[in-house]
Amino acid sequence: MPKDTYQTDTLRVSLGQFSSAGRKSQNQDFHGAVIPTGPALTHKGITAAVADGISTSPVSAEAAETAVKSLLTDYYATPESWTVKTAASQVISAANAWLHRHGNGTDLNTGRVCTLSALILKGRSGHILHVGDSRITRISDAGVEPLTKDHRITVSVEESYLGRALGMEERVEIDYHSFPLHLGEFYLLTTDGVHEHVDARTLRELLQDTDLDEAARRIADTALAAGSDDNLTVQVLRIDAVPDPDTTITPEVASLPIPPLPADGDMLDGYRILRPMQSTARSHVFLASGPTGERVVLKIPASDTGADPGYLRRFALEEWIARRITSPHVLRAAPPSSATRSSLYVATEYVDGVTLRQWMADHPNPDPDLNTVRDIIKQTVAGLRALHRREMIHQDLRPENVMIDHDGTVKIIDLGSTSVAGIEEAAPGTLPPQPGTYQYTAPEYFSGDVVSWRSDQFSLGVMAYEMLTGRLPYGPDVSRIRSRRDQMRLSYRPARDDDSPVPVWMDAALKRATHPDPLQRYDALSEFLADLKQPGATWKAGRHVPLAERNPVRFWQGVSLILALICITLAVRLGG
Numbered sequence: 001m002p003k004d005t006y007q008t009d010t011l012r013v014s015l016g017q018f019s020s021a022g023r024k025s026q027n028q029d030f031h032g033a034v035i036p037t038g039p040a041l042t043h044k045g046i047t048a049a050v051a052d053g054i055s056t057s058p059v060s061a062e063a064a065e066t067a068v069k070s071l072l073t074d075y076y077a078t079p080e081s082w083t084v085k086t087a088a089s090q091v092i093s094a095a096n097a098w099l100h101r102h103g104n105g106t107d108l109n110t111g112r113v114c115t116l117s118a119l120i121l122k123g124r125s126g127h128i129l130h131v132g133d134s135r136i137t138r139i140s141d142a143g144v145e146p147l148t149k150d151h152r153i154t155v156s157v158e159e160s161y162l163g164r165a166l167g168m169e170e171r172v173e174i175d176y177h178s179f180p181l182h183l184g185e186f187y188l189l190t191t192d193g194v195h196e197h198v199d200a201r202t203l204r205e206l207l208q209d210t211d212l213d214e215a216a217r218r219i220a221d222t223a224l225a226a227g228s229d230d231n232l233t234v235q236v237l238r239i240d241a242v243p244d245p246d247t248t249i250t251p252e253v254a255s256l257p258i259p260p261l262p263a264d265g266d267m268l269d270g271y272r273i274l275r276p277m278q279s280t281a282r283s284h285v286f287l288a289s290g291p292t293g294e295r296v297v298l299k300i301p302a303s304d305t306g307a308d309p310g311y312l313r314r315f316a317l318e319e320w321i322a323r324r325i326t327s328p329h330v331l332r333a334a335p336p337s338s339a340t341r342s343s344l345y346v347a348t349e350y351v352d353g354v355t356l357r358q359w360m361a362d363h364p365n366p367d368p369d370l371n372t373v374r375d376i377i378k379q380t381v382a383g384l385r386a387l388h389r390r391e392m393i394h395q396d397l398r399p400e401n402v403m404i405d406h407d408g409t410v411k412i413i414d415l416g417s418t419s420v421a422g423i424e425e426a427a428p429g430t431l432p433p434q435p436g437t438y439q440y441t442a443p444e445y446f447s448g449d450v451v452s453w454r455s456d457q458f459s460l461g462v463m464a465y466e467m468l469t470g471r472l473p474y475g476p477d478v479s480r481i482r483s484r485r486d487q488m489r490l491s492y493r494p495a496r497d498d499d500s501p502v503p504v505w506m507d508a509a510l511k512r513a514t515h516p517d518p519l520q521r522y523d524a525l526s527e528f529l530a531d532l533k534q535p536g537a538t539w540k541a542g543r544h545v546p547l548a549e550r551n552p553v554r555f556w557q558g559v560s561l562i563l564a565l566i567c568i569t570l571a572v573r574l575g576g
Helices: 039-043 058-075 083-101 201-207 211-226 302-309 310-324 356-362 370-389 421-426 453-467 484-488 502-514 525-533 537-541 552-575
Strands: 004-007 011-018 029-034 046-052 116-122 127-132 135-140 143-146 152-154 160-161 176-182 185-192 232-241 271-279 285-287 293-300 346-349 353-355 400-403 410-412
Touching: 011 029, 011 211, 029 058, 029 232, 039 421, 046 058, 046 185, 046 232, 058 083, 058 116, 058 400, 083 116, 083 127, 083 421, 116 135, 116 185, 116 232, 143 484, 201 211, 201 310, 211 232, 271 293, 285 410, 293 310, 302 310, 310 346, 310 356, 310 525, 353 356, 356 453, 370 400, 370 410, 370 453, 370 525, 453 502, 453 525
Parallel strands: none
Antiparallel strands: 004 011, 011 232, 029 046, 046 116, 116 127, 127 176, 135 143, 135 185, 152 160, 185 232, 271 285, 285 293, 293 346, 353 400, 400 410
16 A cells, blocks of 8 residues: 555545564564545545454464455445444454354464454544454544553463454454544554554654654564564554535435426436326426336426425435345336436336325225235335345335335335435434324434334334224324423324224234334334234233133143032031
């Protein structure tokens, strides 16, 4: 990596690196850094990492190289929607599993074992993932501050050993934390052959050198002169610029002009307009045919929205999100047209069917087909899982945003309110929480509680409740919430009553899925599905089960005993 100043759209860093075997015959350390360009720079950030192999193993140098290279390569292949923690942890865990599987059995001293310390700079934040006793240190005007904890167990003054390292166990615990970045800070990644022999004051002095490669070399030389007999690896990153606080991620298409509303038969970038489908104050939807004859839907923002850059940014991100989800139960983006896009619109597949709202109107209660309701919920869960696996929350799940085609396939549509964790992490405020229709929106949106995938579970539970009863579990009360106290005061209205033959145990499942407290809802959507099919733990825990049902043998033994006593009593009286 040549010494230079690297620039992202909003973040600039300078990098210096040095590594040597020191007094040893082999260098078992490995280090590397990636400063990407284009979207990867925005969505994934800058990555630097060092790894240190254990001296007793002849293959530990290979382990260190594998750990660093897999991180620097595979991290950038993870979904852009993932957070740094999710993406990097997945990659490091996979590398750990490979190193452990290809190690030397139970003999860790000769296995593929190494430390790993990684620093990822994304947006205005730094992220650290760490295993072992290599180290990351921050040097700023406030002083010299270690940001990692050495995973080393001390036996005596002269003896210690690694308590945690990659390849040591089948699973690895990874330390993670994040922090804000500030202009002028230095971040130092070192192996123990360096940081155990250079004090804080010396580090500050040596980092005054404007040539960071030379500064890294001088730090290693200082450790060597101080008596280090280990390998020496140093990486230095200096923060030269940080993004503006109000920086947002905006797809390039958001800067395109809003097209004039087309008429039937008009062409728009290779799409032929067939007919208008829907118009609202915010957008206009048209049915069109694509270049190869397939039917697609084009959504064009209303002209009045041109003065709202936040809305246009979200509008453009809707197609960006759709292109990153692969599921038959989530609306797909239309295949790109061969023509260069000239204006701002969203192109998606056409779903030939009805909304769940229309389906409910066509199948009125109070005689719901439980199996059909379960199937609709099951398919909707499949769509939600596809979103949640990408760390996306739909945020506007309601009957109008669920389609059922003529084959019975259920699709979640309208991704305009979807939150994307990776985008929010890179540029907070790009996709702020945006609840949909109040009756289906989880109460935490209004109380200020934490929003998560469980918020989509609440909306799903409300839809299931409405399909089975024709009404809502809390009526309009959710929209009146202003605090957590209001949230906890919500009173669930049982689904089972004189007008609704919903089984009691299914009502218990609906109640849990729509609980006002997110932590009281299901821990997995699969649990909700299971409890809709048969009585589950939620129902059993709150139900008094008669002895005859819990233990029939004991029940009838008790009945027989009572009858016997009655007979004896009667015999005594008659005999007297």
